[in-house]
Amino acid sequence: MPHRLHRRLLAALVVGYAFLYVPIASVVVYSFNESKLATVWAGFSLRWWGEFFRNEAMMEAATLSLAIAAASASGATILGTMAGFALARRARFPARTVFAGLVAGPMLLPEVVTGIATLLLFVALERLVGWPERGAATIAIAHVTLSMAFVAVVVQARLADFDRSLEEAALDLGARPAVVFRTITLPLIAPSVAAGWLLAFTLSLDDLIVAQFVAGPQSQTLPMLVYSSVRLGVSPQVNVLATIILVAAASILLVARAFLKAGEPAGDRIARRDCSDAGTIAH
Amino acid sequence: MDAGHRRGGDVVNRATRSPAWRDCALAALVPYVPYLWLLLFFAAPFVLVAVISAGDAAPDATPPIAFTGSGGSYARLVGDPLYIAAYIGSLRIAALSTLLALLIGYPMAYAIARAPESWRAGLLAAVILPFWTPFLIRVYAWTGLLSENGLVNQLLRGTGVAENPGTILGTEWAVCLGIAYAYLPFMVLPLYATLVKLDGALLEAAADLGAPPWRAFLTVTLPLSLPGVAGGCLLVFIPAVGEVIVPDLLGGADTLMIGKVLWDEFFANGDWPAASAVAVAMLVMLVLPVMALQRARGRALERR
Numbered sequence: 151m152p153h154r155l156h157r158r159l160l161a162a163l164v165v166g167y168a169f170l171y172v173p174i175a176s177v178v179v180y181s182f183n184e185s186k187l188a189t190v191w192a193g194f195s196l197r198w199w200g201e202f203f204r205n206e207a208m209m210e211a212a213t214l215s216l217a218i219a220a221a222s223a224s225g226a227t228i229l230g231t232m233a234g235f236a237l238a239r240r241a242r243f244p245a246r247t248v249f250a251g252l253v254a255g256p257m258l259l260p261e262v263v264t265g266i267a268t269l270l271l272f273v274a275l276e277r278l279v280g281w282p283e284r285g286a287a288t289i290a291i292a293h294v295t296l297s298m299a300f301v302a303v304v305v306q307a308r309l310a311d312f313d314r315s316l317e318e319a320a321l322d323l324g325a326r327p328a329v330v331f332r333t334i335t336l337p338l339i340a341p342s343v344a345a346g347w348l349l350a351f352t353l354s355l356d357d358l359i360v361a362q363f364v365a366g367p368q369s370q371t372l373p374m375l376v377y378s379s380v381r382l383g384v385s386p387q388v389n390v391l392a393t394i395i396l397v398a399a400a401s402i403l404l405v406a407r408a409f410l411k412a413g414e415p416a417g418d419r420i421a422r423r424d425c426s427d428a429g430t431i432a433h
Numbered sequence: 434m435d436a437g438h439r440r441g442g443d444v445v446n447r448a449t450r451s452p453a454w455r456d457c458a459l460a461a462l463v464p465y466v467p468y469l470w471l472l473l474f475f476a477a478p479f480v481l482v483a484v485i486s487a488g489d490a491a492p493d494a495t496p497p498i499a500f501t502g503s504g505g506s507y508a509r510l511v512g513d514p515l516y517i518a519a520y521i522g523s524l525r526i527a528a529l530s531t532l533l534a535l536l537i538g539y540p541m542a543y544a545i546a547r548a549p550e551s552w553r554a555g556l557l558a559a560v561i562l563p564f565w566t567p568f569l570i571r572v573y574a575w576t577g578l579l580s581e582n583g584l585v586n587q588l589l590r591g592t593g594v595a596e597n598p599g600t601i602l603g604t605e606w607a608v609c610l611g612i613a614y615a616y617l618p619f620m621v622l623p624l625y626a627t628l629v630k631l632d633g634a635l636l637e638a639a640a641d642l643g644a645p646p647w648r649a650f651l652t653v654t655l656p657l658s659l660p661g662v663a664g665g666c667l668l669v670f671i672p673a674v675g676e677v678i679v680p681d682l683l684g685g686a687d688t689l690m691i692g693k694v695l696w697d698e699f700f701a702n703g704d705w706p707a708a709s710a711v712a713v714a715m716l717v718m719l720v721l722p723v724m725a726l727q728r729a730r731g732r733a734l735e736r737r
Contacts, residue, residue, distance in 0.1 A: 163556070165540075166544075170563050177574045230467070236464035258719070262696055328459070
């Protein structure tokens with residue numbers, strides 16, 4: 151392996167990362183622009199930052215979005231962990247293939263299709279049983295469905311390369327399955343469960359399409375507000391919001407990496423022992 | 434994989450003594466909680482879509498839950514050239530976007546895989562980071578860059594590539610660029626995964642046998658990385674087909690994509706049966722690529 155990158159490869163990286171980061175950087179730069187026009191630079195100013203924090207609709211939408219994201223991420227984490235567990239550990243239960251398809255579905259289908267379908271269900275349910283009224287709750291339910299698949303994939307992957315002999319030893323020593331799950335399984339998969347929660351949280355904060363379909367007239371999430379202000383002519387406040395979210399996302403990513411890193415030493419130990427086990431069996 | 438599960442089953446049986454029995458009964462319920470949720474909130478809605486799509490196309494503020502079954506929406510779907518154009522437009526734009534993402538993503542993935550090992554984690558994280566920032570805002574950022582006096586046009590004029598590039602914003606090219614940008618990490622990650630596993634000895638052998646680097650790349654690296662190319666292309670192509678936000682913000686009046694048509698059919702026209710029929714048409718369109726992706730994933734899991 152060469153220790154220096156070839157000049158042409160370095161150029162590929164520079165071009166690629168420029169493509170990825172120039173648009174994002176431009177948003178951050180223009181959040182400090184004096185001018186109201188998105189493409190004209192008229193000098194440095196904190197004007198839009200001030201207006202952003204005085205914008206009550208923006209604050210209200212942000213609060214609603216954060217609440218929905220926290221609720222739906224928690225629901226998706228519980229259901230997604232169960233689903234991931236079932237897929238990794240249960241070789242067969244009735245209609246396992248159908249279940250696997252249902253778990254993968256929300257990840258693969260276009261959000262417009264999922265959005266309109268979910269709305270039709272909510273409307274039909276409301277007519278039949280008077281529940282649920284469209285609003286924050288319906289957005290949260292739809293987001294749980296949308297993001298539990300991602301949690302399931304993360305948890306399933308972790309369980310797939312997980313040393314079962316620890317659990318088996320505890321069971322042999324007489325621990326009840328629930329105790330084994332709480333004291334051994336859960337701590338070992340905790341990093342991926344936490345990462346799954348963060349992923350679900352971000353997905354919910356990011357979603358415009360499904361929310362637009364299932365929201366009630368009173369509930370407006372942050373992406374819905376941003377979308378309408380972008381469509382009505384760009385408000386420089388959107389740049390401010392984008393900058394704040396960028397900083398928050400970068401921080402969340404760093405925290406998530408720290409979580410995964412914290413889980414790594416245990417994982418590495420297990421992986422190393424797995425290899426030595428395989429070695430013994432092979433000889 | 435099966436052996437592991439059977440072994441797990443034995444362990445559970447061994448532990449089937451008094452208080453543990455209740456645990457096992459609870460554990461047996463585990464798959465069914467998410468299962469029921471998905472049946473109610475994911476599968477059932479599609480039955481409703483199918484039922485309503487068969488109803489007559491009629492602009493109405495409330496959805497017609499009653500089943501009329503005339504298939505009028507489908508007749509319109511096939512008869513109206515707008516829908517056909519949108520259907521083909523989606524496939525064309527998704528294919529072009531995928532190609533663009535491949536052209537940008539392959540050199541990146543190749544360079545990361547060839548970078549010193551200590552750099553790779555950081556370089557990959559830098560590819561993923563933009564993905565954690567809001568989609569809407571990443572797309573919106575391009576509206577400024579692609580406008581008449583935006584950065585891209587200034588660059589094109591400044592470097593003399595084009596004297597008068599015109600406004601890119603509002604064209605199909607802007608849409609392709611936006612989609613390629615938004616889904617680039619989906620392309621880079623699978624490509625990196627196959628390229629990093631590539632055995633360097635094969636390239637050395639090619640060099641020893643007198644192949645110049647470009648020839649070694651074309652005859653060794655590229656064929657061996659095709660699974661990654663296929664995986665990355667599917668991961669970009671599938672969401673690109675159903676894209677709504679990118680054509681809405683970056684495209685023009687003549688940009689026709691099926692997801693946007695569904696969106697307008699619902700929000701602008703309030704036509705529930707027509708929107709449902711378009712949804713069914715989108716599902717049909719995605720059956721093949723989604724199946725290909727699932728098969729590829731299954732094979733990748735088996736190999737592990």
